[in-house]
Amino acid sequence: MTKRSVSLVMAVLLLSYIPILEHSSNHDETSRGVWVLDSDVERIEISPDPNSIQDLGAPTIYNGYEDIRSVRADSAIGVYTETGLLPGVAMTLELAQTRSDLAVVLVDGKSGLWDARQEILDAADIEIRSTIPPSGFLVQAAPDELSKLTRVSVVKAVHDVPAGLLVHPVFWEAHGDETILVEVLGWKDSELIRHSEPGLGLDDSLSIAASLWLEEAWSPERGRMWGEISLEDVSQIVRHPSVAYVAPLPVLAFHNNEARNHMGANTVENTFITGLNGSGQKIAVGDSGLDNDHGDFTGRIAGLTSVTPGDSSTADTHDGHGTHVACTVLGDGYRSSGTYQGIAPEAQLYFQAMEDDDTGALYSYGINSMLNSAYNNGARLHTDSWGAGSGAGSYSTQSEDADDRISTWDQYWSYQGMTVLFAAGNERNEGVSPPGTAKNVITIGAHVNRYNGAPDEMYYWSSRGPTDDGRIKPDLVAPGDYVRSCKSQEAEDAQGSWSNNWYLEYSGTSMSTPAAAGAAVLVREYLMEVAGRQAPQSALIKGLLILGAKDMGSRDIPNNDEGWGRVNLVDSLIPDGDVGIFVDDRSRLSSGQVSDYTFDITRSGEPLKVVLTWSDYPGSSSSSSQLRNDLDLEVISPNGQITYKGNAFINGRSVTGGTKDSTNNVEVVLIDNAATGTWTVRVRDAQHGGGRTWQPYALAVRGVNVNDLSPDPAFVQNSFEISSTIPQVGEEVDISVLIQNQGAGSVAELAVIARADNDLLGTRTLSMSPGESAELTWNWTPVQEGMVEFTFHIDPSDAVEEASESNNYMSQTVVVSAPGVRVTTEQDTMTLADATDSSTAWQLSLMNTALFETNASIYVTDPVRVQDGVEFDWFTSFTSNTFNLDAAETTTVGLTMVHPAPPPPGLYRMVVTGTDIENDIDSELMLYFEVPILAEGDIVLPGEQFLVSPLEPTDLQILVFNEGNGAQTYDVELVSPAGWHLGLDTLGAFAGSSHGSTGTLAKDAGRAIDITINPPGAMIPAGSLFNAAVIVHSRVSSDSWSADIPLIVKAIDQVSVTPSSDGIEHEIAPDALLEIELEFNNQGNRLIDFQPYVRSIPGGWTVTGGLNMVSIPAGETADWSVSLQGNGVAVSGDLELRFATEDGYYVDWNRTLDVLSGAMPTLVFHLVALPDGTTADYPLGVSAHPVGAPGFDLGWTVTNEGSTTWRPTTYMEVPNDDWSSTCAGPSTLSAGATSTVWCTVVIPLSAEAASEPIVTLVMEGEGVEVRDSISLLVESVARVSWTVTNQQVAHEGYETVLSLDLQNVGNSDISHVLQASGPDGWNPLILDGVVVSLRPGETRNFKLGFTPNTGEDGTLVVELGDSDNVEDSTFVIEIDVLPARTEESMSTIKMALFAILILALAGGVGFLVYSRTVGNSASLIKTEALSKIADSLGLGEKEVEDGSGIPCWICSQDIVLGEALACSECGARYHKAGQVEGCDIVSMGHCLHCDAESEGLLEA
Secondary structure, three states: OEEEEEOOOOOOOOOOOOOOOOOOOOOOHHHHOOOOOOEEEOOOOOOOOOOOOOOOOOOOOOOOOOOOOOOOEEEOOEEEEOOEEEEOOOOOHHHHOEEEEEEEEEEOOOOOHHHHHHHHHHHOOOEEEEEEOEOEEEEEOOHHHHHHHHHOOOEEEEEEEEHHHHEOHHHOOOOOOOEEEEEEEOOEOOOOOEOOOOOOOOOOOHHHHHHHHOEEEEEEEOOEEEEEEEHHHHHHHOOOOOOOEEEEOOOEEEOOOOHHHHHOHHHHHHHOOOOOOOOOOEEEEEEOOOOOOOOOOOOOEEEEEEOEOOEOOOOOOOOOHHHHHHHHHHOOOHHHOOOOOOOOOOOEEEEEEOEOOOOOOEOOOOHHHHHHHHHHOOOOEEEEOEEEOOOOOOOOHHHHHHHHHHHHHOOOOOOOOOEEEEEOOOOHHHOOOOOOOOOOOEEEEEEOOOOOOOOOOEOOOOOOOOOOOOOOOOOEEEEOOOEEEEOOOOOOOOOOOOEOOOEEEEOOHHHHHHHHHHHHHHHHHHHHHOOOOOOOOHHHHHHHHHHHOEOOOOOOOOEOOOEOOEOOHHHHHOOEOOEEEEEEEEEEEOOOOEEEEEEEEOOOOOOEEEEEEOOOOOOOOOEOOOOOEEEEEEEEOOOOOOEEEEEEEEOOEEEEOOOOOOOOOEEEEEEOOOOOEEEEEEEEEEEEOOOOOOEEEEEEEEEEOOOOOOOOEEEOOOOOEEOOOOOEOOOOEEEEEEEEEOOOOOEEEEEEEEEEOOEEEEEEEEEEOOOEEEEEEEEEOOOOOEEEEEEEEEOOOOOOOOOOOOOOEEEEEEEEEOOOEEEEOOOOEEEOOOOOOOEEEEEEEEEEOOOOOEEEEEEEOOOEEOOOOOEOOOOEEEOOOEEEEOOOOEEEEEEEEEOOOOOOOEEEEEEEEEEEOOOOEEEEEEEEEEEOOOOOEEEEOOOOOEEEOOOOOEEEEEEEEEOOOOOEEEEEEEEOOOOOEEEEOOOEOOOOEOEEEEEEEOOOOEEEEEEEEEOOOOOOOOOOEEEEEEEEEEOOOOOEEEEEEEEEEOOOOOEEEEOOOOEEEEEEOOOOEEEEEEEEEEOOOOOEEEEEEEEEOOOOEEEEOOOOOEEEOOOOEEEEEEEEEEOOOOOOEEEEEEEEOOOOOEEEEEEEEEEOOOOOEEEEEEEEEOOOOOEEOOHHHOOOEOEOOOOEEEEEEEEEOOOOOEOOEEEEEOOOOOOEEEEEOOOOEOOOOEEEEEEEEEEOOOOOOOOOOEEEEEEEEOOEEEEEEEEOOEOOOOEEEEEEOOOOEEEOOOOEEEEEEEEEOOOOOEEEEEEEEOOOOOOOEEOOOOEEEEOOOOEEEEEEEEOOOOOOOEEEEEEEOOOOOOEOOEEEEEEEEEOOOOHHHHHHHHHHHHHHHHHHHHHHHHHHHHHHOOOOHHHOOOHHHHHHHHHHOOOOOOOOOOOOOOEOOOOOOEOOOOOEEEEOOOOOEEEOOOOOOOOOHHHHOEOOOOOOEHHHEEEO
16 A cells, blocks of 8 residues: 655644555465465464554645635525525524624635635634635624725625524524523634633623623633523623624433444454453543442443532432443443443443432533543543434534534644544434534444344434434444443432343433444554554544444445444454455645555455545534535546545445535445455545644545555464474474464465575465464475574565564474484373283384394383382383394384282383494383272262252252273262252162162263152242252272252242132223222242233223232232223223233233223114105004015114213014014214114015014114114005916817916905906806915916817906905916818828828838848838828828928927827827927927827827
């Protein structure tokens, strides 16, 4: 990485830490012949160098320019143009009056703001009080000095300033004599020091103004007055030249584990050996108070002070907010054994208590005073989980003061920087609370910390941005809901969503902000201890947090919910392979200056993220835009053709094009896939409206081959190893050393060489990450005896820039032996396996290491017990002890030692010496004989403590293992506590015995021992501890082994409730206050703390007074009550309560509430309406009620005269199922309301005529029923129906009989005489009785006979005599008459019948002949013969012009002779089926003429 800075003048020496990085490669190392190494990573001690920031000397300088701007000033009250003020707000006439000492100056947009500032200051005795972007200055001077400004060349316009510009917006239209507490501020000078006097020859002071207009005025610090003022006097005090701003006194409010994991604190803590845990860092916390003896802060409270006016107490007596917040930052988890540890558990705490103990309200001397106090006491971070209770999104004077202090202390050449964090607030869409709207603070929102959604879902109430001037806020989000931290022991109202004695759970940005503050502590510690950046700017800490931030959910950063994302320290601090991190916070720019950085990206496919942050000059409440010094970030691709501007984002990633950001003092470029090559990062001072020459900034970059941390590869002391301790000449051996990267940076290519004396053994090349270690190995064969020095060099060509060069060398001297013999063995230690063994043997190898023949001998010393040096005279022998060995020959030698059975336990040592007799060279080998303790029992328990019932036996199984050196038996003894009895189930002499035996156990074998624990049978309190024990005795020694068996009495939960569950509370008024009292009887053995829950409650009932917990000591009773209030319309139903303990035991209690409805319905008959339109207002007001469909309508009026809404169902009760009815009524009827119910009733014909049945309207619901019964008069209906049941066809001259059914289809009896009439000469006659009497529904069949005397059709009429009142009493029948035929045609018919007969006879004869001639068809009657017969009968084929002349008795159309049917009884002719559509005599079943059955039909 290289850097060049450009400016007009260089006032001070710029410092920067820019190490030179080697290019790294990701190519396959095997392809380049690089030796592949096994490596692992471990924690390496890093020694921080406090002076590690390098001096790069003066940069190259060339001219630069600020951006061109519009000539206007966007103030808080409107826009100033060259022609004047365009008001944007309304204000009182008094506030619209201008101040003679102030002016808004517009400068040329082509001139730099810094140059314009200097020209204005040189022109008159004047002070620039504020920049009003883009081209305005608020200036103060005496009137005659202000007049000089019009002659300044850069000035385009000078405008008056209304006093309203200097007051909070709440005062713009305020009237009346109401008083309010206010804060009156004086002006700041060019060094941002606030004064009580304006200077400039203006004779005034804040004390003078306060004495005139404020009540009970006092000054918490210089340049600030507090007091009470009348609203009408605000316009007076603001006219004083000493007054810079008047605002309501800020009302402060709080912005109310898993956090470490979500932010990566555990990971970064364990990556660097320095232990990123906050050590060496001091953070200030401004909050309610502190429980300083909680235990989680012990020894780390550097200061504890009150900043509350009039209250010196620092206690945390209300909700424990401050203790919870401080513990989230740096609690060490002492009270939870580390479970609920803060983010920086070793940091120092400077606490500023802000809560008034009497009222619980928050006060302070102001953020300016608090920050100054903290900085002066050594704190370099400050976290604040509170904010203004109003003015969300606005840039308040508190915001300005915070920006003032941070920007001042980030001048790294004079100060050490202070990082300040503020909570965004819990107002969701109402906006971020000041001072969280300050530019230079880190504003923290909250994400879900625990349960569903964690960690990539926003906490619902976290305040959203942006600020009023459009800046991105919050900056980041951190874990904020269900955060578990310390509970103040002195707090009276500390009640979170979860709690125990020492900790509780709170939610809100109050919780996320200290979590992020703890992360900021770790970042600062990293910069100082790992990166060597002493006193880092707060802008750099902010930038690093944003560098690693994770976009939550779908990619959409930056946004107004999460800002730049969720805090993720892993990506902020930890390099990943060749992906590294670069930071710079020792650079500064003046007007128009440009700084360029270049980064060589050596591998594509990885993101490149660049974060530019700067602590901007403070804004002002007088302007609507707060950015003063506008720095621009650009990232330029290697080919120079693509430029990414800061904050030009779409879908969470940088895009080309877009416009520059002139609003925020954070700019980010994120490229998903950076191409290889040299990228340029450019920072430019595009607009310099602040009052200081220099604007420092911080840059943080993450990408491939981006790293400003140095590696430090070093040899691990005493890691030299050689495969042969004394190598022989000509013997090939392996030598190895271990190296470790003790630095914080990685190295891509590292060379290590090894030499034996002056001979190069080879070079090994490897890459190393921070903390990585690797073993390097070389092969070597000595060529001569004597001393050989091995030397090893890391980075021999000095190609790698390292943190230290002093640990790159190692040497080791090795002795090379001349020819001789060597004694070796594959097993130098023998262990006695069985107590009965009396001898032990070793197999040895004796090798001639020379390349020529030699004689050798072997000898062994007596065994010596190692632990006490006692020598034992045990017999030893070799299979042979003298040898003649050829060159390099190896022979096997057996060594046997005879010893007692068994020998005393211990480790014995012997020295075997092989001697090269010819060369007088010895080779020694140590042999060891281990005799363990013969008996060794091991007891394995299934746990550390055992829950037992005090009433019922408990089963327990333990294991006993024989770990002795042979098979043996162990005795088992059980020791019981008083009142208890532990007995062996099977191992004793009897079941329940306390003594028993394991039986013989093989070596390493075990046995399960079943034990029954018999309790005293009394209700012993839960948690009581009783100590039992098991003792295992050896039978081969006096050794015993024991294990305690702690018995913990388990909870026996048995609670009864009086009255019992499932009862009924009767006759409750819907507006009643119902008191339910329960008595709990705890028959268990522990205190029961029940938390009641309502599982179900009927509608309209609410619990009043809450659900109080109930505590029931063991063996005692406790009363509990609950009040239920009905709302007047409450309904019946089941009340279901559950009483549950924290550990899951619960009792359910249910009660049915039987509620009396408050409804009082009444029914009044309204109307009867008949289908013909007839109506009446009482049921019998019509002549009769009609029978049958569609029925008729009945109406009632229903009125609810009660006090509650009624929800009825409506139906009608009718005499029987033949009736039908449908009703339509209201589903709800409110108190006092009236509605109409309509029912449609259909009376069946079965209803008796003139009867008076009763129907009843029923409405019921919610226990209330109303009904109204009425009588109906059933209409008398006389009606009949007629049906002809045979064919209505007659033949001329033939008698015809019709069959008819007569049915009474009315509801009245009928009795009449049947009468028949017809055409003259037909003589119609009722054949079977003329009197008919029918009950309703009855049917009578009768016969009507007649004889047509002509062939013409006619009409018959059948009727009931004297039946005018009977419907359908007359029935008309249309008769179809078939005319008679001539004699000729009848003769023809007769001849045809005769011919048919002859043919039938001929057919019979033919069949006989055929059967006699064996079916020869040729022998049958010939066709010609049949033709002659037919011709002789006059039946031969003739041409018929008008048909056969023989009609069909069904359809009257002519039949076709030979293709018709004839009745065998009367000869009537019919068509065959299918000849004429609809004409089918077979389907009719009988002849229409004589009524003969159709089975007798013949072919005709």
